[in-house]
Amino acid sequence: MFQLGKTIVSEDIIEKDFVCNLSACKGKCCIDGEAGAPLEESELQILLDIYPLVKPFLRPEGIAAIEDQGLFITNEGDHETPLIDDKDCAYVIFDEKNTAKCGIEEAYNQGKIKWRKPISCHLYPVRIMEYSEFTAVNYHKWPICDDACILGQELQVPVYKFVKDALIRKFGKNWYAELEKVAENHKK
Numbered sequence: 001m002f003q004l005g006k007t008i009v010s011e012d013i014i015e016k017d018f019v020c021n022l023s024a025c026k027g028k029c030c031i032d033g034e035a036g037a038p039l040e041e042s043e044l045q046i047l048l049d050i051y052p053l054v055k056p057f058l059r060p061e062g063i064a065a066i067e068d069q070g071l072f073i074t075n076e077g078d079h080e081t082p083l084i085d086d087k088d089c090a091y092v093i094f095d096e097k098n099t100a101k102c103g104i105e106e107a108y109n110q111g112k113i114k115w116r117k118p119i120s121c122h123l124y125p126v127r128i129m130e131y132s133e134f135t136a137v138n139y140h141k142w143p144i145c146d147d148a149c150i151l152g153q154e155l156q157v158p159v160y161k162f163v164k165d166a167l168i169r170k171f172g173k174n175w176y177a178e179l180e181k182v183a184e185n186h187k188k
Contacts, residue, residue, distance in 0.1 A: 003134075004178050007171065009049040014140035014183040016157045017152030018125055024147035027100030029124060031146055036081035037089055038120040039072050047071045050104070050113045057093060057103040057110075064112060065090040081118070122166035124157060159185065 001008055039047070044112035051071055055063060061084050069090070082090040093103045105117045116122060125145060129136040139159055152162065159166065159180055168176045 004175060006032065006133070006172075007135045007137050007175070009182075010139055011186070013137060013160045014158055014179075014186055016139055016141075016149070016159050017155070017157055018139075018145070018148050019152040019155050019157050020145075020161050020162075021147040021151040022099050023097075024151075025144055026098060027092075028097060028098055028100065028144040029142070030051065030100040030121075031088045034055065034144070035075070036073065036083050037091075039079040039118050040080065040120075043118055044072055044158075046115050049113050053106045053112045054091070054104050057106045057112075058091065059093055059103075062088070062090040062092065062103065080157070096155065116169075119170055123163055123170060125165040126167070127167050128170070 001010055003009070010116065018106070035178075048071060051066075065082050065084045071082075072079050073082050075164075084090055086101070089102075091103045092100045093106060099171055102117050102121060104113070105112045105121075108116045120128070125140045125142070125148070127138050127140040129138070152159070160183060167179070
């Protein structure tokens with residue numbers, strides 16, 4: 001672990017390799033798991049504002065789950081996306097190859113909204129935990145992402161480079177530049 005400003009960062013971020021391999025996993029992270037995608041407090045209003053523009057991209061069962069549970073649910077003080085039958089994220093859609101994708105991100109890609117998707121999804125496999133004095137930045141190892149680890153090793157792409165845009169979105173360019181310096185020194 002090392003400190004960057006008010007963050008404590010796991011060395012796994014710079015030591016482990018990762019590149020999503022959607023052709024192998026088919027987007028399982030959007031349809032497997034025990035909960036929806038974590039949402040930050042600031043993202044709740046965004047979901048409320050963009051939902052009318054995102055709704056046309058969603059599947060009927062996703063819309064039904066959202067209408068039944070709400071745009072987000074709160075569980076023990078934490079916010080997350082609702083699920084369809086305790087499995088798929090309500091915002092998940094499927095492409096012609098039956099790969100799970102994000103309906104929010106599809107609306108973004110088509111220029112309908114300016115918000116890409118929840119930061120927790122954009123950052124994955126990095127997970128953020130907020131504490132009163134600092135923010136923990138950790139690598140989350142999940143067996144369904146083994147193909148992503150293999151591809152990352154083949155391409156020699158460390159986690160922090162794979163999620164560069166998301167880390168900059170979350171912490172800023174200066175923070176990321178400091179992370180790059182730490183990573184370079186760590187290699188020596």
